Amino acid sequence: MIEKVIASLSVPSRREILYLLRDGELTSTAIAEHFEISAPAISQHLKVLQHSGLVAVRKSGTKRYYRIRKEGFKDLKAFIDQFWDDSLIRLKEAAEEEERRNNEP
Amino acid sequence: MIEKVIASLSVPSRREILYLLRDGELTSTAIAEHFEISAPAISQHLKVLQHSGLVAVRKSGTKRYYRIRKEGFKDLKAFIDQFWDDSLIRLKEAAEEEERRNNEP
DNA sequence: TTTTAAATTAAGTTGACACTTAATTAAGTG
DNA sequence: CACTTAATTAAGTGTCAACTTAATTTAAAA
Numbered sequence: 001m002i003e004k005v006i007a008s009l010s011v012p013s014r015r016e017i018l019y020l021l022r023d024g025e026l027t028s029t030a031i032a033e034h035f036e037i038s039a040p041a042i043s044q045h046l047k048v049l050q051h052s053g054l055v056a057v058r059k060s061g062t063k064r065y066y067r068i069r070k071e072g073f074k075d076l077k078a079f080i081d082q083f084w085d086d087s088l089i090r091l092k093e094a095a096e097e098e099e100r101r102n103n104e105p
Numbered sequence: 106m107i108e109k110v111i112a113s114l115s116v117p118s119r120r121e122i123l124y125l126l127r128d129g130e131l132t133s134t135a136i137a138e139h140f141e142i143s144a145p146a147i148s149q150h151l152k153v154l155q156h157s158g159l160v161a162v163r164k165s166g167t168k169r170y171y172r173i174r175k176e177g178f179k180d181l182k183a184f185i186d187q188f189w190d191d192s193l194i195r196l197k198e199a200a201e202e203e204e205r206r207n208n209e210p
Numbered sequence: 211t212t213t214t215a216a217a218t219t220a221a222g223t224t225g226a227c228a229c230t231t232a233a234t235t236a237a238g239t240g
Numbered sequence: 241c242a243c244t245t246a247a248t249t250a251a252g253t254g255t256c257a258a259c260t261t262a263a264t265t266t267a268a269a270a
Contacts, residue, residue, distance in 0.1 A: 003117065003211095004248075006111065006114050006115045007115055008110050009115075010112055010115040011113050011227090011228075012108070013228085015184075016266085018188065021188065022188070027247090028246070028247055028248090029245090029246065030246075032247095034163055037228090037229070037230090038229075038230065038231080039246090039247070039248090040229085040230080040231085040247085040248075040249080040250095041228070041229055041230080041246065042247095043248055044227095044248090044249095045228085045230085047248090061237060061238065061246085062236065062237045062238065062245060062246045062247075063237095063246065063247085064246080064247070064248095065244095068188055070188060070189060072189050073185050073189050074189075076184075076185060077185050077189055079120075079184075080178050080181060080182050080185065081182075081216075082127065083123065083127070083173055083175060083178050084175060084178050084179075109214090112257095115269095116257090116258075118258085132216075132217090133216070133217055134216065134217075137215075137217095142258090142259070142260090143259075143260065143261080144216085144217070144218090145219080145220095145259085145260080145261085146218090146258070146259055146260080147261065148217065148218055148219085149218090149257095149258075149259085150258090151217095152218090153257095162234085166216085166267060167215060167216045167217070167218085167266065167267045167268065168215095168216065168267095169216080169217070169218095209212095
């Protein structure tokens with residue numbers, strides 16, 4: 001799923017949609033009002049965000065309320081943390097830095 | 106920079122390169138051996154990863170040793186954490202869930 | 211100084227995808 | 241039942257970037 005999650009986030013408009021949804025759920029139209037691009041474009045973005053698991057939707061009459069789906073970020077967070085706070089990396093880095101200092105005085 | 110970081114991560118080959126570099130620095134050729142795509146393609150990926158700040162390079166003779174640049178992940182991590190553990194979101198979610206239960210019995 | 215090795219730059223091709231407008235579905239409301 | 245509102249699906253277009261092969265740079269070895 002991380003594939004789809006990252007692809008979702010790679011488009012500025014979609015990140016902007018996520019920012020908007022941080023303050024609570026919004027309808028497709030309400031979201032579209034914040035953009036210059038067309039309503040269908042927003043709709044397409046929302047579909048991508050749903051398929052990647054980053055947003056969820058709730059229907060009520062003709063309206064559809066979109067909201068952040070927190071768990072959708074889980075895998076990506078884990079991916080990043082591998083590089084961010086993996087102690088193995090820190091050890092490797094330190095060892096190599098040490099070696100560099102020794103070999104190129 | 107988050108723009109470039111996410112773009113970097115959106116390509117499977119580049120994520121694979123990062124995985125390889127977790128175990129320590131590697132030359133361009135050593136990296137290329139793990140892939141089916143051409144050496145120039147790898148070189149281009151490495152350039153993208155450098156420009157996004159996710160990898161750094163060290164020259165020694167004709168060889169170039171690439172390594173993870175941990176700090177490069179910082180901004181993206183912060184971005185994700187906004188959605189992952191922002192207490193405001195949790196409160197909003199809880200409030201809305203509550204409201205949903207009340208309005209649609 | 212020729213040759214080899216390591217890696218890149220150059221140039222061109224192709225497929226994906228973020229848009230657009232137009233048409234369609236679905237659910238109220240007069 | 242028309243009409244409106246909310247949102248989507250359909251279909252087509254243009255751009256961009258991930259590849260390719262060929263050529264070039266740079267440093268070391270023979």
